[in-house]
Amino acid sequence: MSSPMPSPDQEALRLAFAAPLDRARATGLPLDRISLREHLREVEIGAFQQERGVRQRLRFDIVAEVTPDTEAILSDDVDGILSYDTLIEAIDVEMEAERLNLLETLAERLAARVLLHDRVARVFVRIEKLDRGPHVLGVEIVRARTAAPAIAVAKDAPRPRVILLAKGAQDDDGLSALLDRLSADTAPTVLIATPDFTPPSAANPMAQRRVSLLAVEQAAWRLAARDRRCVVVDSRTELDWSMRRGGLTVWAPSRLVLDATHGPTDEAPLTLARWFAETFHAVELVTPHDPGAGPVPERSARTIADI
Template identity: 55%
Template sequence: MSNETGLAFGALEMRAHAMADPDIPDRISLRDHLTEVEIGAFQVERGTTQRLRFDVVVEVSPAPEPLDDDVDRILSYDTLTEAIAHELAAERLNLLETLAERVAERILHEPQAMRVFVRIEKLDRGPGALGVEIMRKRAGDIDLADDTPLHPLIAYLDNSALHSNKLCDWIDTFTAQDAPAIICVGLPDDAPLQTGHGPTQRRIDLLEIEQNAWLLASKDDRCVVIDSRTELDWAMKQGNLSVWAPSKIVLDAVDGPPAVADGLALAHWLAEQMDAARLVVVGKGGFDPAKPEDFA
């Protein structure tokens, strides 16, 4: 732990003595914030929750005008708890380091936040608290344009579409849209292996769907198979076409789909997660790319 990090989380008296400087910025803090969440890289940590404790300290820029006891002129404490809740709800994570980075990044998007200290501890993995502490600071002015939400087109291709001689025409239509496109596929026609065991069957079905995704990628070089939300977001910002490999996002979801064997239902779930502009279905009786009204 660096000296500055230690001072950030240390007693107020220690910090006041060590940092007796009129230019030291004001700070707001969140201490001993407890929550239960599923997190961890080990298989034993899947399917169960454990307690996390958060401590967050934020250095804030001086108010440009008198506060006048107006809550809208300060960095609210709710911002800190909301940043934690948002990142915990976004997806299941393996590492505390990743969670700490994301919480810090979200807080630093607030105009008043100059520097943030985040400490996260696991309370149920041993006789003591196991944790990580980081310090991050604003690199410069935040480019809010980077956070403009994108609303993709989600296209579900059934197996007849995958093997159709119109496939390239449909892909042409997807790439010509104003919105970035994500293609979803379902299970292959051949019945997948049946285990009779829910958790293992879920993984097998997801792997079967991913085989279909790679089959699509083999048919058109524009179809790039992607398995993480971070990569999907990046591909959308670049205007690239993506083919969704669902295992990682589904298994890491805090509130995942109830079943994965229905590829179309899975595509609907992704559309909700991505706040999609629209979802189209291509296959038997599917749309004709020459008829835009079928695509709307």
């Protein structure tokens, strides 16, 4: 039984990582190629629970087909070519952006970022996990400029005011009046609720982390149950959309914290509030605690009436 014919993309991938002579014979395309081979990085990635809190090695191979600038090459002008650093920088940026579950997502984002360069016509990306067993697991993709997903570049990102509510704020008689004032303000406000109970202890640090984060989220949903204006959001996309609309947002921290490459040092509500305020470049952080030193202006509000 004959083997099925490879698809055009499969053949393109095979040739991308094949010997130069094989590529030349098969394609005859007047495009140059630059490549990054066997670039190793250690990173936390993966959809399985056992991959949380564990760094594993990834191996990257990237080949970019570029439109040659003969004048720049002959004049030895480094500014007229695609630098190899562009490929490494794409990896650096995507590794720092957030923790990902899927190699496929990382490959798509890398390809899209490389294709931002004007001279790149097509890019091939191979990413492999080296520590998941006695084998190599990986993904390979090829993307052309016309088929590449757009990268959302944050421009004029909203800068919110962040308010850490004290314990028992859900039951405070002044909460409705506070929400009236905040809802009338067109500037974005993000509320972070403090649980009014002590979360149970867990022997496993990762389990304890989730228990503590879920306690904050439970307090957030209690706010939502108290007033329909308290809309709970957990993803960066939802937060950005909500803050651009102005008004109120209640933050549920688990998703952003667990996926952060540089997360907060612990899961105490005050630590979470300061981390969030710094991450989203808040204009002000209001807490029921004494102000702390940091990049975000901070003030104390002991009661809801002080906010």
